[in-house]
Amino acid sequence: xxxxxxxxxxxxxxxxxxxxxxxxxxxxxxxxxxxxxxxxxxxxxxxxxxxxxxxxxxxxxxxxxxxxxxxxxxxxxxxxxxxxxxxxxxxxxxxxxxxxxxxxxxxxxxxxxxxxxxxxxxxxxxxxxxxxxxxxxxxxxxxxxxxxxxxxxxxxxxxxxxxxxxxxxxxxxxxxxxxxxxxxxxxxxxxxxxxxxxxxxxxxxxx
Numbered sequence: 727x728x729x730x731x732x733x734x735x736x737x738x739x740x741x742x743x744x745x746x747x748x749x750x751x752x753x754x755x756x757x758x759x760x761x762x763x764x765x766x767x768x769x770x771x772x773x774x775x776x777x778x779x780x781x782x783x784x785x786x787x788x789x790x791x792x793x794x795x796x797x798x799x800x801x802x803x804x805x806x807x808x809x810x811x812x813x814x815x816x817x818x819x820x821x822x823x824x825x826x827x828x829x830x831x832x833x834x835x836x837x838x839x840x841x842x843x844x845x846x847x848x849x850x851x852x853x854x855x856x857x858x859x860x861x862x863x864x865x866x867x868x869x870x871x872x873x874x875x876x877x878x879x880x881x882x883x884x885x886x887x888x889x890x891x892x893x894x895x896x897x898x899x900x901x902x903x904x905x906x907x908x909x910x911x912x913x914x915x916x917x918x919x920x921x922x923x924x925x926x927x928x929x930x931x932x933x
Contacts, residue, residue: 730744735816742815745846747815747816747819747893748815748816749816749859750816750817750818751817751818751819751820752817752818752819752820752842752919753819753820753822753840753841753842754819754820754821754822754825754841754842754843754844754845754915754918754919755821755822755823755824755833755837755838755841755843755844755868756768756807756821756822756824756844756845756847757823757824757844757845757846757847757859757863758824758846758847758848758849758855758856758859758875759848759849759852759855759856759859759872760855761849761871762847762848762849762852762855762875763786763847763849763906764807764823764824764847764905765778765807765823765873765904766809766905766906767823767845767847767875767903767905767911767914768808768809768822768823769807769810770811770905770906770907770908770911771808771811771812771821771908771911771912771915772809772811772821773809773810773812774809774810776807776808776809777806777807777808777809778807778808779806779807786825788864789899790846806822806823806824806833806837807821807822807823808820808821808822808823809821809823811912811915813916813919814919819915819919821915822837822841824837838866839910841868842869842922843868843870843871843918843921843922844863844870844871844918845870845871845872845873845914845915845918846859846860846863846870846871846872846873846877847873847875847903847905848872848873848874848892849875849880850874850875850877850880850881850882850883850888851877851879851880851881852869853888853891853892856872856892857892860872860892860894869921869922869925870898871898871900871914871917871918871921872888872892872898872901873895873900873901873902873903873914873917874888874898874900874901874902874903875903875904875905876902876903876904876905877908885900898921898930899917899918901913901914901917911915
């Protein structure tokens with residue numbers, strides 16, 4: 727009997743293989759309300775082909791999902807997004823995007839396991855959608871920064887007004903971010919890494 731494989735076994739693409747110099751991997755999560763750009767950010771910043779779990783929205787979600795302000799959105803993340811970005815010769819960042827619809831929030835437990843921090847992506851047109859998101863992070867004790875995603879028709883507010891409206895502590899960074907742009911998304915993730923490092927340094931300093 728001939729057991730030869732007729733089709734070649736395809737391994738990972740060369741660009742997806744981690745460099746041998748990598749010694750540290752850090753997991754972070756991108757969270758936010760429905761339609762704020764989480765999938766876009768993960769896709770724009772990832773150096774590998776991102777994993778997405780987007781499905782077409784159907785009539786079954788009518789009356790369940792609040793699509794006010796994002797009526798043109800036709801797909802939604804039902805599990806997670808995943809990407810990877812190498813920050814240095816030794817450090818790689820694994821980026822997970824959460825589903826924005828509250829009926830899928832039960833998946834957050836697994837996605838946050840082992841995560842050091844989060845980027846809360848905010849749509850300035852729908853600030854109220856961020857309250858529950860940040861509340862869940864605070865309950866879990868997950869450090870986070872806030873990134874205001876750039877939408878063409880979004881109003882522009884001073885950072886001080888945003889802090890007051892969202893009740894964000896002064897120590898938490900609030901930055902601008904264009905989720906469509908790789909450089910901007912990367913800068914947002916670097917801001918989170920710097921914030922996490924500052925928190926670690928503060929808590930380990932001798933008193």
